Amino acid sequence: MSFALNRRAIAFALIAATLLICAAWLVDITRTAPPPSPDQVRAGYRSSEAQLLDRHGEVVQSLRMDLSGRRLQWTPLSQISPALVSAVIAAEDHRFREHRGVDVRAVIGALRDRLRGQARRGASTITMQLAAQLDTSLSSRRERRDLLQKLRQMRAARAIERSWSKDQILEAYLNLAGFRGESQGIAAAASALFGKHADGLTDAEARTLVALLPSPAASATVVAQRSCAIAGLSGDACDAQRRVALQALSRTPTAISGDDLAPHLARRLLRKPGEQVISTLDARTQRLALHALRAQLASLQNERVRDGAAVVVDNASGDVLAYVGSAGPASRAGQVDGARALRQAGSTLKPFLYSLAIEHRWLTAASLLDDAPVALEAGPGLYLPQNYEHDFKGLVSVRTALAGSLNIPAVRTLLLSGVDRFRERLHDLGYVGGLTESGEFYGYSLALGSAEVSLLEQVNAYRTLANGGRWSPLRLQPDSRAPVMRAVISPQAAWIVEDILADRGARAVTFDLEGPLSTPYRAAVKTGTSKNLRDNWCVGSTARYTVGVWVGNFEGDAMRTVSGITGAAPAWRDIFDELERGDAAAPQPPAGLVHQPLRYAGNIEPPREEWFIAGTETALIAPATQTAQRARLVSPAKGSFIALDPDIPLDRQHVALRAEPASAQLRLRMDGRAIGSAAQPRLWTPLPGAHRLELVDAAGRPLDRVDFSVRSP
Numbered sequence: 001m002s003f004a005l006n007r008r009a010i011a012f013a014l015i016a017a018t019l020l021i022c023a024a025w026l027v028d029i030t031r032t033a034p035p036p037s038p039d040q041v042r043a044g045y046r047s048s049e050a051q052l053l054d055r056h057g058e059v060v061q062s063l064r065m066d067l068s069g070r071r072l073q074w075t076p077l078s079q080i081s082p083a084l085v086s087a088v089i090a091a092e093d094h095r096f097r098e099h100r101g102v103d104v105r106a107v108i109g110a111l112r113d114r115l116r117g118q119a120r121r122g123a124s125t126i127t128m129q130l131a132a133q134l135d136t137s138l139s140s141r142r143e144r145r146d147l148l149q150k151l152r153q154m155r156a157a158r159a160i161e162r163s164w165s166k167d168q169i170l171e172a173y174l175n176l177a178g179f180r181g182e183s184q185g186i187a188a189a190a191s192a193l194f195g196k197h198a199d200g201l202t203d204a205e206a207r208t209l210v211a212l213l214p215s216p217a218a219s220a221t222v223v224a225q226r227s228c229a230i231a232g233l234s235g236d237a238c239d240a241q242r243r244v245a246l247q248a249l250s251r252t253p254t255a256i257s258g259d260d261l262a263p264h265l266a267r268r269l270l271r272k273p274g275e276q277v278i279s280t281l282d283a284r285t286q287r288l289a290l291h292a293l294r295a296q297l298a299s300l301q302n303e304r305v306r307d308g309a310a311v312v313v314d315n316a317s318g319d320v321l322a323y324v325g326s327a328g329p330a331s332r333a334g335q336v337d338g339a340r341a342l343r344q345a346g347s348t349l350k351p352f353l354y355s356l357a358i359e360h361r362w363l364t365a366a367s368l369l370d371d372a373p374v375a376l377e378a379g380p381g382l383y384l385p386q387n388y389e390h391d392f393k394g395l396v397s398v399r400t401a402l403a404g405s406l407n408i409p410a411v412r413t414l415l416l417s418g419v420d421r422f423r424e425r426l427h428d429l430g431y432v433g434g435l436t437e438s439g440e441f442y443g444y445s446l447a448l449g450s451a452e453v454s455l456l457e458q459v460n461a462y463r464t465l466a467n468g469g470r471w472s473p474l475r476l477q478p479d480s481r482a483p484v485m486r487a488v489i490s491p492q493a494a495w496i497v498e499d500i501l502a503d504r505g506a507r508a509v510t511f512d513l514e515g516p517l518s519t520p521y522r523a524a525v526k527t528g529t530s531k532n533l534r535d536n537w538c539v540g541s542t543a544r545y546t547v548g549v550w551v552g553n554f555e556g557d558a559m560r561t562v563s564g565i566t567g568a569a570p571a572w573r574d575i576f577d578e579l580e581r582g583d584a585a586a587p588q589p590p591a592g593l594v595h596q597p598l599r600y601a602g603n604i605e606p607p608r609e610e611w612f613i614a615g616t617e618t619a620l621i622a623p624a625t626q627t628a629q630r631a632r633l634v635s636p637a638k639g640s641f642i643a644l645d646p647d648i649p650l651d652r653q654h655v656a657l658r659a660e661p662a663s664a665q666l667r668l669r670m671d672g673r674a675i676g677s678a679a680q681p682r683l684w685t686p687l688p689g690a691h692r693l694e695l696v697d698a699a700g701r702p703l704d705r706v707d708f709s710v711r712s713p
Contacts, residue, residue: 035134035160038168045175047071048184050270052262054283055319055478061266062259065273070253072187073276077171080186080198084206085170091210091230093126097166101127101157124153126173131156133176179212180249192253204244207231211245220249261286264325264337269476280319280475285312288578289322289547296571297328297551303560305567306330308551309338311459312575315466315546318474318483320456322575326554333554339456342434343535343550345449346528346564347405348458349426351465351497352489353413353447354402356425359493362416364616365399365500366598368623369409393509395604395623402497403506405527407448414447422446428488429461429471449528458539459548465501465524466541468590469494491590492613498524498587499611501540516569521580522587525572527564534558536567540576543587547575632704633695634660635681640708642686654683659695659704666703669694688712 036044048066051059051073064070077085089096095103103125110123131153132139138153160169179189186209190198194205201209204227211227212218218226224245228238262281269277289310297308305328312322325337357363371393393406401409414422420439423446427435434452442450456474464471469489500506501524504513511517516538517525525540534556539548549568552559559567589595594617598610601622612618635658636642642655657668659678666678670693676682678695688710695704 033135035131035156035163038164038172041134041172042074045071045074046274047073048188048273049073050266050273051259051276052266052270052281053276053278054281054286055278056283057278058283059259060261060279060281060283060286061263063263063266063270065270069184070182070188070192071184072191074175075171075185075187075198077167077174080171080174081201081206083203084174084186084198084201084209087203087206087210087230088126088170088174088213092129092213093124096126096170099125101125101159101161102154125157127157127160127169128153130169130173130176131160133173134160177213178216179209180216181253183253193248193251195251202244203231204241205248207241208245208248220246223249261290262323262325264339265323265476268337278478280314280317280321280478281323282321285321285579286323289324289575290327292571292574292578293324293327293549294329295574296568297330299570300551300559300562300567301330303562303567304557305551305553305559305562306332307336307338307554308549308568308571309341309455310547310549310571310575311339311455312579313459313463313474313546315463315541315544318460318463318472319478320474320476321545323476331554336554338550338554340433340454341554342452342454343552344530345451345453345458346530346535346537347407347410347449348453348526348528348537348539349449349451350402350405350410350447351501351526352425352429352461353410353417353422354398354500355465355469355489355493355497356417356422357413358398358496358613359490360417361613361616363398363413364610364612364618365397365496366610366612366618366621367398368395368600368604368621369398369401369412370394371396371401371406371408373408396509397600397605397621399500399503399506399610400509400605402500403503404509404511406510410447411444414444419443419446425488426451426461429457429464430473431457431461433457449530455548455550458537458550459546462524462526462539462541462548463546464488465494465498466543466546466587467494490613492592495587495589495593496611496613498541500524501526511565515565516573517565519573519576519580521576523576523580525569527569529562529564529567532558533560533562536562536564538564538568538572540572542576542580545576545579547572547579549575630703631663631666631695631697632660633693633706634658636693636706636708638706638708642708642710644686644688644710644712651685653686655686655710657682657684657693665698667696667698667700669696686710 048064048069048071049062050065052061054060093103103123106123135156138149138156174186176185178184180193183189183192186198189209190196190201193209194201207227207230208223210230211223224242227245228241233241261283265279269279289312293308293310297305307326307328309326310322310324311320313320323339325339326334358365373392396406396409419442423435423439423442431451431453433454439446460474468491469487470485471488472483472485502522504518507517521542523540523542525538528537529535535550535552537550549572551567592614594612594614595609596617597607597619599607599620601620635656644650644653658681659666662679664677664679668675668678668682670684671691690709693706694702696702
């Protein structure tokens with residue numbers, strides 16, 4: 001009897017030992033690493049997008065940086081629609097709030113179904129699915145996990161439940177879950193399928209997204225039917241739910257409206273997935289500039305205008321408040337950054353030329369310049385500048401010439417300053433991207449904007465005028481330090497030029513008194529149009545802001561009859577009207593200026609009050625008398641090449657020989673032979689070859705000479 005008991009005791013001990021060993025083995029093989037904390041999971045999450053934020057923290061642009069999957073910024077549970085939270089619990093784990101990671105009743109039901117050979121129900125809880133998201137070894141590439149994986153997943157879920165709250169589990173699960181296609185996480189799915197943030201999802205939209213969780217790649221029909229089943233819908237209610245699902249699944253994924261305001265600047269500043277970079281942009285100002293430019297470009301489509309760019313800058317800090325690199329709805333090259341692209345400047349460089357002449361006291365705002373035909377040597381040929389309207393105004397003041405954007409007076413001013421000196425001034429103002437050649441390369445056309453410049457350079461140069469001639473770099477990212485200003489233009493010259501650019505009366509010689517440049521607030525503004533109508537500019541400042549707008553075509557083809565006034569200026573005005581609502585601050589003149597009455601002899605221009613640098617003021621301006629003028633030859637021009645026309649008889653072809661001032665006391669001499677008085681223009685029949693025309697006084701002393709050539713047919 002005792003022997004039998006001993007045998008049973010030994011057998012029992014062996015069975016118990018075996019069970020303990022199996023239990024220990026099971027514990028060992030189902031062991032998983034301790035789960036990370038919610039903070040660790042969130043810290044390790046990386047969005048596939050980088051985000052550009054405005055100065056207040058608002059997202060103005062999201063940029064895809066990781067192409068392996070689309071994940072947006074982590075979304076807190078408080079920013080997820082309650083409809084979605086309810087739907088996912090109802091569909092995926094309806095006892096989620098009750099169990100501790102493993103739904104025992106669901107597991108028993110699944111085992112019973114397996115034994116009966118019935119369709120197997122799922123027993124995975126939301127916590128178990130999260131465990132698989134956090135540890136890829138707990139997920140299976142096959143349709144179903146094996147028993148060991150399932151046991152390890154259960155154990156991991158229990159560990160998560162011991163240290164995580166239910167809300168933390170839900171939040172992590174919805175941010176890590178895979179949805180349709182490349183969308184990972186609720187933020188990416190809501191954006192791709194419905195174009196909205198997760199907190200704005202409706203009940204029908206939430207059911208559609210939850211219906212994707214069991215099988216994200218399922219057909220649209222299956223997903224639509226599953227979305228009805230989640231809420232037990234039938235009849236008309238199910239039909240409405242199906243329509244929402246089918247429409248969403250056929251939609252082309254797009255960015256959420258409002259997150260696509262500054263793609264060009266984002267490409268410049270963003271570098272890696274998940275980062276958030278704060279910029280100097282102001283979202284409201286960015287939207288304002290973008291909408292104003294889009295509206296203007298839409299109105300210009302019939303004028304063959306497709307592209308545009310706009311920049312808004314705070315004068316005091318240099319912070320860029322708006323950066324629109326491209327906005328044309330018909331653009332063929334929308335990836336081009338029009339704020340940085342180099343384009344021909346047109347007349348927009350004239351203010352800096354006149355400020356140079358005024359600063360050096362070569363001219364005042366009252367000085368007279370001759371708006372009359374001029375021919376200048378330019379290498380082997382001649383440079384013949386023309387005004388925009390192809391007419392000539394005669395004697396005009398510097399104020400009228402600059403405000404009216406007259407070309408020939410600008411070229412005459414460049415003759416005073418010198419091309420190299422003007423080029424260096426432009427370089428000091430920050431025109432460095434395209435102004436890479438010597439002054440000799442650009443020649444006299446530099447006065448009319450033959451150099452290539454960027455919109456950012458333009459805006460900062462005009463900001464310099466508004467800041468009294470002080471320059472500092474523009475800023476695209478916040479900086480608590482005050483900008484370090486560098487004096488480039490004297491404050492007195494800057495003030496006078498700003499005053500001219502704000503003078504609508506002086507502008508009337510070329511432009512209408514009313515129009516986009518005639519603002520109800522003080523704004524110093526200049527337009528420009530490049531050769532062959534390829535570029536339109538409008539750049540100007542108030543005391544607080546500088547705004548620049550460019551329109552044209554990135555491919556370089558010409559626009560139709562569009563000027564700076566009709567092309568870029570309307571958008572410039574729309575932007576400024578919003579920026580300067582209320583009373584615009586009035587700038588105060590610097591010391592060293594005199595403001596006094598001025599009149600012109602012969603009423604060349606009406607009397608007015610004029611600004612002068614102290615020491616250059618005058619009350620009366622009169623043209624120089626002819627006797628005070630240096631005698632010179634004005635036709636033909638120095639270095640000119642004259643080609644004979646083979647279709648016109650030689651005796652019908654003539655070259656005008658003309659001197660200024662015309663005087664009977666002066667004589668003309670061609671190739672050393674006297675040909676008559678200089679009292680009036682003489683018509684000379686050209687002969688092939690090189691020639692020298694001289695102007696001599698009564699004693700035969702040469703006063704001027706011109707070398708030119710005549711080419712035979």
